[in-house]
Amino acid sequence: MSVVVVTDSSACLSPELADRFGIRVVPLHVLTGGRDFREGVDAVPDDLSGVTTSGASPGELTDAYAAALADSDGDGVVAVHISRQLSGTWEAGRQAAQKFGEKVRIVDSQSTAMGLGYPALAAARVARAGGGLKAVYQKAVDVAARGRLLIVVDRLEHLRRGGRIGTAAALLGTALAMKPVLHVVEGKLVLREKTRTSTKALSKLVDAAVEQAGTESVALAVHHLHAPERAAAVAAELRQRITGIGELVVTEIGAVLGAHVGPGAVGVVVCPGDAEEITPDGGPEPSSTSAH
Incomplete structure (x- = not known):
C-alpha cells in the first residue's frame, strides 16, 4: 500500500476530494442543545448562534490512526491537523500517536480551512506517488509553512x-x-x-x-x-x-x-x-x- 494521510474536518475538504486522495477526515464537534454533532457526519443545525465546539478526542484519533495504519499495510500515517493554538486536536493527536511509535507522524499546520487542506492534499499526492513516511511528512510541513x-x-x-x-x-x-x-x-x-x-x-x-x-x-x-x-x-x-x-x-x-x-x-x-x-x-x- 502507501502512507495514509489523516486530517480533521476543519480542513474544508469535500468528501469527494478526501475519498479521491484516500485522506481520512476525523470530525470535530459542534455542541448545542445538549447534543454533540460530528462535523461532516451528522446534520448540524443551520443556526450556529450560541453553539460551542470541541476538537477530536485522543480516543477518536487513536481509532482513526489505527484504521489508517491498517490501510497503509504498515507503511505509516501522517496526521495533519488544525493549529494547536486554535484547537486541542493537535495535542489529542500527539497523545494518540504515542501508541504507534514512529509509524504515526503529527503535523501542526499552524492554520485551518484550506491552510490545513492544502498541506494534507500535497502530502497525499506524495503518498500516492509512492513516497515514504519521511517524504510525506516533510511535504506536509513544507506546504503548511508556505500557506x-x-x-x-x-x-x-x-x-x-x-x-x-x-x-x-x-x-x-x-x-x-x-x-x-x-x-x-x-x-x-x-x-x-x-x-x-x-x-x-x-x-x-x-x-x-x-x-x-x-x-x-x-x-x-x-x-x-x-x-x-x-x-x-x-x-x-x-x-x-x-x-x-x-x-x-x-x-x-x-x-x-x-x-x-x-x-x-x-x-x-x-x-x-x-x-x-x-x-x-x-x-x-x-x-x-x-x-x-
Missing part, C-alpha cells in the same frame, strides 16, 4: 465568545464596531489591520492576499459563511489581480469554524508553490467546490 490565512469577520462577538481572538483582543469593547482584517501568524489569529466598513475590510483583504501571492504559481481558496456574493466578488478580483493562479476554489466553511467567525465572514488562503504539488488535479485548471 497564509486571512479573514474578515462581520462581527467580533463570535470570536470573543469562543476565545479565539488571541492578540486581537484589543479590538473588543467600543471597537466591536470595527471591521478588522485578521490573519493567522504562528498558528494564532491576530489583527492585521483595522477598518471601519465591510467594503474597506474586503478591499484590504484582497490587497493582503495579492501581496502574499507574489508573481509565482499559487493556489488560492476563498472561504465564506453565508456570504456567497461577497466570496464571489473577492474571487473575481483575485483572478484579475494575481497572474500565477494554479487553482482558485470557493468554499463555504463548515460549522466548527463557522461558529467562531460568524455569518458574513470571508477568508482567503494563499499557498504559493508549484501547482502540481498543492492542487487536487496537479495542474493549472481553476476549479470551484463546496465543502461541508
